Amino acid sequence: MKLYYAPGVCSMAAHIVAVEAGIPLHLAKVDIGSEPHRLEDGRDLKAVSAKGVVPVLELDNGEVLTEGVAILLYLADQKPEAMLAPAKDSFERYRLQEWLTFISSELHKTFSPWLFHPEYGVQAADVARERLRERFQVLEAHLAKQDYLVGGRFSVADAYCFTIMNWSRGRGIDLSPWPHLAPYLSRIGERPGVHAALVAEGLRK
């Protein structure tokens, strides 16, 4: 399997999950700062996926899977014994889907215009910051009661949430108004699998 990724962006969630599950991955780095987004061999990412964004997972049979949430669930289901997602026939599985959707649509896509698309302008950035504050409060209320998002254990939702919330650190967003968020990020960030993925992406030594 090959994961097309860029360091520290949303594709890192899939990378973390693969390491945590013990799934060997070939990594193909993409420069999403270049136009078009080029692979290290010079090809345009759109030669692999017409969407032109990471993550992209290329399976050994040639299938190409896009959309982070689908990739996370696919990886988790390859190694059910790693218990990175609740069983498919359980109600908890819908809780997982609920969180994955929240992270994808409410956190990830509120952060990204602000962080990665300055062309949206200052007003859009201010609106994004305010909306993020409301969403941080949702996380805070949940994490005040439990250490992980779903099922009392680390799951693909935590890998995704950590990846996106980690952007706060790099952007100097003060998380102190939400006292459970920084300890949550530390808890996830200290996992050996998470550490290994960050090292592999050049984000930690």
Ligand SMILES: N[C@@H](CCC(=O)N[C@@H](CS)C(=O)NCC(=O)O)C(=O)O
């Ligand atoms: N809907 C996609 C969005 C993926 C996405 O936003 N990827 C970003 C990095 S976090 C990207 O590749 N951006 C490059 C660009 O927008 O051109 C998903 O959830 O996987």
